[in-house]
Amino acid sequence: MSCIGSERSISSRLGFSSRRQAIEMDDYDPQNSIGQLSPTLGELLKLVGDSSRKEGDQTPVHHQVIEMGSNNTTITTNLEARSLPFVLSFTNLTYSVKVRRKMEFSTCFRRKNRLGAVDETVDVQSLNSKVLLNNISGQARDGEIMAVLGASGSGKSTLIDALANRIAKGSLKGSVKLNGEPLESRLLKVISAYVMQDDLLYPMLTVEETLMFSAEFRLPRSLSKSKKKARVQALIDQLGLRNAAKTVIGDEGHRGVSGGERRRVSIGIDIIHDPIILFLDEPTSGLDSTSAFMVVKVLQRIAQSGSIVIMSIHQPSYRIIGLLDRLIFLSRGQTVYSGTPANIPGYFAEFGHPIPENENRTEFALDLIRELEVSPGGTKSLVEFHKSWMNLKSSRKSEFDRTGLSLKDAISASISRGKLVSGATNNNSSSTMATFANPMWKEIVVLSKRSIMNSWRLPELFGVRLGAVMVTGFILATMFWKLDNSPRGIQERIGFFAFAMSTTYYTCADALPVFLQERFIFMRETAYNAYRRSSYCISRSITAYSHTSFSSVDSSLTEIEFQITGFGFISFH
């Protein structure tokens, strides 16, 4: 690994193809900014947002600006040539889960009669294991979009999750490397972003406000407000949201931005820190073809700004295919095609199924895969053909695997060009990387401000919630009125305490997922599930407790109280 702070200019060592890139890299003087010869990745990330800034430069460098005019057709780009080479390679990714099977007595007896006892155990164990990903390999590069395609249930989301390190450690076999180096989960959290399928946005905030709250949350405190504002404005242009900047997000009851704009806002929230790797799970689902095209066009610009974009997509239109650089077709967790869109016709022609002229090649491929899936032999022949095709291709192309840049060099160069705005930290430890841009108290302040602003614009919702709490309080007060000091009274006081706690918990509970989502952005599904599990457990224990402590109270009264408060306890009875 070369030393970043050496005398020689970094660009000459890295061998940039474009003169502009070389000039930019020559401007970057890591020795000055870091103060020692060989900084760690933690130090590099600490300096994010500061390096490579010329005097008077207000914002991090952002290479692409798309301005979509009123008719959404004028695209002004400030494009640079291909940026720093990152290669994310994944090899033999295999992931299986244990699925529970209902064992019927009759089945058990039949099996026992037919098979021996030992064979029975083996058979049952193998049936319980379901392979979701089977030896998946591939590469994704910066400047490119890699799309994962396949029928519903083929394993697209699972593959994206595996690459984004969202699968429990130990369950996933195989390796994921960035520039040939193993990708540590902490580093991946800092340099990547994951955009989920669902848009979790506050309906009463405008596009600009939503992105500004995201900037305050995700960008470090050390970055001034004006820089954050400038970043938001650059992002609005990059996302093509200039015309919708002052429009509220909206929901079923309030008119707001369109579906495509909403999706772009969701993407914007996650890319506010300009990540190097962007994962998206079906970013175009539920959108009409024009909106879907606009979203992918934005993703192409993001990729061209020096990011690796990896997404899953169901059935891309002909125009969208033109924006994708690499494709992986999955069928029941196995790769049936990987390569460029241009190679699809040749591949399927060699397989014996030439694509008719004027036919959408991806649609044809997906239809063929679906036909094979329901045929007696399944997709085995296509999987085997893909393996031999890839072997032939890799023997022809040896340059495919190499980038020439170490991970540290590539990240430092990328940071110097304004990437990873949120990686900065006040932590002085050189060996650590900040996973969160801000301390917890700051996050709570930002989220509270956002929630209050949203509620303020929805007075009816606020009123209903306040009313519900007051009614609940009134009911509790009447139930526990004038308790005596007998052992029973003491027990009922404890019961009251349990109810009061549960009331407080459920009043605040709806805000909790939002906080978890923001705080654990890379683990938000896990966090949300954990929250739901804990809610369930707390509910159950409170219910169980109240049943014990309210043994003297008429059970029908208890049920009515539960229904009035709407806590959902009834379902746990």
Ligand SMILES: Nc1ncnc2c1ncn2[C@@H]1O[C@H](COP(=O)(O)OP(=O)(O)OP(=O)(O)O)[C@@H](O)[C@H]1O
């Ligand atoms: N934890 C799990 N246990 C058992 N099966 C699972 C689990 N997670 C996913 N699966 C199964 O794995 C398969 C792949 O799921 P995945 O969500 O990756 O599919 P997909 O291609 O993204 O589908 P869609 O396009 O409908 O979102 C599905 O059949 C799904 O039911």
